[in-house]
Amino acid sequence: MQHNDGLLARGISRRDFQRLAGFFAAGAALPFATEPVLAQLSQTGPIPPDAVKINANENPLGPCPQALDAVQSIAARGGRYMYDLTAQFTQTIAAQENLKPRYVLPFAGSSDPLHRVVLAYTSASKPYVVADPGYEAGFRAADFAGAKSIRIPLTKTYAHDVRAMAAADPNAGVIYVCNPNNPTGTLTPRADIEWLIENKPKGSVVLLDEAYIHFSSATPCSDLVAADKDLIILRTFSKIYGMAGLRAGAAFGRPDLLERITGYAAGALPTTGMAGATASLESKTVVPERKTNMKNLREDVFSFLQKNNIAFVPSESNCFMLDTKRPAGEFVKAMQAEKIYVGRVWPAWPTYSRITIGTPAEMAKFQTALLKVMA
Numbered sequence: 001m002q003h004n005d006g007l008l009a010r011g012i013s014r015r016d017f018q019r020l021a022g023f024f025a026a027g028a029a030l031p032f033a034t035e036p037v038l039a040q041l042s043q044t045g046p047i048p049p050d051a052v053k054i055n056a057n058e059n060p061l062g063p064c065p066q067a068l069d070a071v072q073s074i075a076a077r078g079g080r081y082m083y084d085l086t087a088q089f090t091q092t093i094a095a096q097e098n099l100k101p102r103y104v105l106p107f108a109g110s111s112d113p114l115h116r117v118v119l120a121y122t123s124a125s126k127p128y129v130v131a132d133p134g135y136e137a138g139f140r141a142a143d144f145a146g147a148k149s150i151r152i153p154l155t156k157t158y159a160h161d162v163r164a165m166a167a168a169d170p171n172a173g174v175i176y177v178c179n180p181n182n183p184t185g186t187l188t189p190r191a192d193i194e195w196l197i198e199n200k201p202k203g204s205v206v207l208l209d210e211a212y213i214h215f216s217s218a219t220p221c222s223d224l225v226a227a228d229k230d231l232i233i234l235r236t237f238s239k240i241y242g243m244a245g246l247r248a249g250a251a252f253g254r255p256d257l258l259e260r261i262t263g264y265a266a267g268a269l270p271t272t273g274m275a276g277a278t279a280s281l282e283s284k285t286v287v288p289e290r291k292t293n294m295k296n297l298r299e300d301v302f303s304f305l306q307k308n309n310i311a312f313v314p315s316e317s318n319c320f321m322l323d324t325k326r327p328a329g330e331f332v333k334a335m336q337a338e339k340i341y342v343g344r345v346w347p348a349w350p351t352y353s354r355i356t357i358g359t360p361a362e363m364a365k366f367q368t369a370l371l372k373v374m375a
């Protein structure tokens with residue numbers, strides 16, 4: 001295979017290549033962690049095309065009509081780099097967040113800056129501090145950097161325990177806060193985030209992941225970036241904007257903080273992602289409409305669960321944790337047998353499975369299967 005020969009010529013051994021080919025053939029154990037990869041790791045075999053896929057916090061609505069138009073018209077001009085589209089995206093999001101454009105770094109999604117921040121700011125002597133249960137991608141990057149991950153249980157109200165996180169290690173490199181949290185969809189009060197920024201160990205950065213912020217009632221913290229705090233915020237277009245496959249995102253931070261994650265960057269960003277993201281930002285309706293729609297769907301499913309005495313953790317996001325009252329892996333398999341693919345299990349909460357909220361039709365199928373499996 002030509003591709004294989006190319007890798008071999010560049011010094012990648014046949015064994016390495018076979019290992020990589022194995023990763024890709026499995027479609028699962030890729031050497032980096034993203035939501036769909038993590039979702040795939042917890043299931044066996046491919047997902048049937050007619051299955052309900054509520055396992056990876058994706059948005060079944062896809063891009064809004066304005067974004068879709070922008071993507072379609074820019075695709076025909078895909079032979080050009082068009083760096084101006086990236087500049088336009090950066091300026092648009094910066095203006096909306098009241099940030100100077102140099103406080104914004106554009107990316108193809110937010111996994112990339114998440115990994116870079118952890119790689120740049122943690123090391124064998126600078127641990128990574130994260131909530132438990134929390135989004136796993138960061139501690140996988142910390143493993144790669146040779147850094148210890150310190151997992152701090154959520155509080156009784158399912159917020160980040162910012163006091164315990166600040167006290168976790170005086171040499172902490174990164175303290176990661178996800179608001180709303182993945183997988184619980186629960187909020188950490190803004191006052192706690194402010195307290196953490198003021199009281200964290202010297203030399204550490206707070207990495208605030210606002211992937212799901214638009215689904216919730218939480219106030220974004222970009223003003224704290226503008227105030228030059230030791231804070232990097234991540235945003236993605238994969239969630240409310242429905243562009244996970246198109247790829248767009250950004251990191252907000254003081255220029256000196258962002259500088260440390262730019263070193264390995266090279267090349268252009270996808271014009272489809274940048275054009276679609278700018279069009280999404282310019283839409284006045286996409287966020288409020290989708291936020292209300294999600295709230296209604298969430299309330300419907302929560303009242304169904306209450307009516308049927310099924311325990312769950314109330315959430316402000318597009319996902320929530322359901323208590324299956326058994327080792328949750330068994331529940332996940334039983335739901336798969338009904339062609340409902342629900343989310344994975346976090347070791348800290350072994351009886352819970354994360355459920356992504358899909359379309360009304362998908363949630364109706366979920367409810368039917370759930371009653372059968374929980375009976």
Ligand SMILES: Cc1ncc(COP(=O)(O)O)c(C=O)c1O
Pocket residue numbers: 034035036056057108109110111112114135178182209211235236237238244248249
């Ligand atoms: C909390 C959180 N951060 C970051 C990401 C990364 O998403 P993306 O790379 O698609 O922006 C995800 C994906 O699900 C996520 O849940």
